[in-house]
Amino acid sequence: MKWIFHFLCLSFSLSVADGKVKTHKPPKIKEEDDVLVLTDSNFARALQENKYLLVKFYVALSGPSQTVKEEFSVAAGKLKKELQEIKFGQVEITQEKDLGKEFKIKEFPTIKLFVNGDRENPTDCKGVRTASSFITWLNRRIGPSAVYINTTDHYDSFVQSDNVTVVGFFKEKGNKKEYFFDAAKDIPEFAFGLVTNEDVFSHAGKTANIVTVYKKDKTASYVIKEDEFESKLDLVRLIRTYIMDLVTEYNLETQVTIFDVPTDSHILLFASKTSESFTTVYENFESAALEFRGKLVFILVDTNETRNGRIFEYFRITEVDTPAVRIMNLTTDMKYRMPADEVSFKNVRSFCQNYLDGKAKPKRESEEICKDWEKKPVKRLVGKNFNTVAYNKTSNTFVMFYAPWSKECKKLFPVWEELGRRYQNHTNVIIAKIDCTANDIQLMVLERYPYFRFFPAGSDTQAIRYTGERTLEAFTEYLEDNLKQEENQSSRETPDENKNGKEAKDEL
Numbered sequence: 001m002k003w004i005f006h007f008l009c010l011s012f013s014l015s016v017a018d019g020k021v022k023t024h025k026p027p028k029i030k031e032e033d034d035v036l037v038l039t040d041s042n043f044a045r046a047l048q049e050n051k052y053l054l055v056k057f058y059v060a061l062s063g064p065s066q067t068v069k070e071e072f073s074v075a076a077g078k079l080k081k082e083l084q085e086i087k088f089g090q091v092e093i094t095q096e097k098d099l100g101k102e103f104k105i106k107e108f109p110t111i112k113l114f115v116n117g118d119r120e121n122p123t124d125c126k127g128v129r130t131a132s133s134f135i136t137w138l139n140r141r142i143g144p145s146a147v148y149i150n151t152t153d154h155y156d157s158f159v160q161s162d163n164v165t166v167v168g169f170f171k172e173k174g175n176k177k178e179y180f181f182d183a184a185k186d187i188p189e190f191a192f193g194l195v196t197n198e199d200v201f202s203h204a205g206k207t208a209n210i211v212t213v214y215k216k217d218k219t220a221s222y223v224i225k226e227d228e229f230e231s232k233l234d235l236v237r238l239i240r241t242y243i244m245d246l247v248t249e250y251n252l253e254t255q256v257t258i259f260d261v262p263t264d265s266h267i268l269l270f271a272s273k274t275s276e277s278f279t280t281v282y283e284n285f286e287s288a289a290l291e292f293r294g295k296l297v298f299i300l301v302d303t304n305e306t307r308n309g310r311i312f313e314y315f316r317i318t319e320v321d322t323p324a325v326r327i328m329n330l331t332t333d334m335k336y337r338m339p340a341d342e343v344s345f346k347n348v349r350s351f352c353q354n355y356l357d358g359k360a361k362p363k364r365e366s367e368e369i370c371k372d373w374e375k376k377p378v379k380r381l382v383g384k385n386f387n388t389v390a391y392n393k394t395s396n397t398f399v400m401f402y403a404p405w406s407k408e409c410k411k412l413f414p415v416w417e418e419l420g421r422r423y424q425n426h427t428n429v430i431i432a433k434i435d436c437t438a439n440d441i442q443l444m445v446l447e448r449y450p451y452f453r454f455f456p457a458g459s460d461t462q463a464i465r466y467t468g469e470r471t472l473e474a475f476t477e478y479l480e481d482n483l484k485q486e487e488n489q490s491s492r493e494t495p496d497e498n499k500n501g502k503e504a505k506d507e508l
Ligand SMILES: *[C@@H]1O[C@H](CO)[C@@H](O)[C@H](O)[C@H]1NC(C)=O
Pocket: 148, 149, 150, 196
């Protein structure tokens, strides 16, 4: 899961389909900006009619879908003239639910290439966002993915041709050459060249099979030895790592590209660039990066950049905490806190090593339970008692999740307090709140604070998202409705309760 995916909030513009549909028979599939508008009913036909069909599964109103839309259309328009065997298509999955299900679409947009009408085995087109990358990506699927560099002159000009170039040196017998070709397909933003020629080998000073990443601005080159990778994915990870700086600062541009590195682990340094200790702290972090590069992606988050606020909330970083170091396992969404305050090379290094050795413990934090938490109209929950109270079969628990510093939350406290007073005498109803910046709870949501969940009695797994208005009347009405339903249900058994509960917990 991408920890940043949910923060992307980009503006969108609506584009209107032009109605220039010619009335040939059979009627052509409708196009919108050079992209076929695919539906459940015409999808099979589109596959049949097009040797290469690049399909974008999207949600019209999602920000990330909107940003890709234009680039996708530009690429479609260009290739329409050059390569007629390639077609672009799009599926709006809130309308074409069956197609969304068939291709297991979970993120938007998701792009897949269908070749020769094969509906079963499309190729994922990941991390490609610009029109030129779409074109390169497709060209590398259809033709050779790397250019041959057969002469020393070509070599010299090739490595100067772009800011980043990747050259594979493989003598014919090199058995990992295929990984190189495959990696080139997955990294369409950069030029890939292949050297097999002895003259060029010795001109470049190479003897063994290796992959080199050249960076013009750094006049640096990074060498990946053949024994460092055992698969295409290993090689992609290493190449992508060397293309990036040792430490990547998180910002609008990199918030997307850092996820292009196929790795499950990010390490983040939270520090203010304007603080006195910054240089030292950064250097220590960078030294560790040098050692663990390729295993973890090293990211700096400037805490003196207000636009980063969402990330601090997500990692529960407050100014008091900084500088702070956290590791995130993207597969499990587990966060790990460096078990030390000082960001020294030694501390970062042993944190990384312990994590990679599987010895680091994910941090589940909780505030202390307040003494008389049960007596107040609004019960104050903490990590330690959250599960017993919320996921409790005997009580209907309605919880407000808040951040203490959030204005919107502060505004709603009096309303919530009033709701608490209304239900103070109901033995089966608990109105509660929890500071989710200070307590780790199983329920993983990345909504803007405050957010609300209802945990019905009769189930110890279910959490229902509240999406209504944030007024006393609306909260009360919602609660009453649920209490009535619960009364009705308590006379019956609810066999699919576990299923619901699981969905609720996994909702992100
Ligand atoms: C370069 O070398 C490769 C492999 O030997 C060969 O297939 C290719 O045709 C050559 N290209 C040129 C332009 O000479």
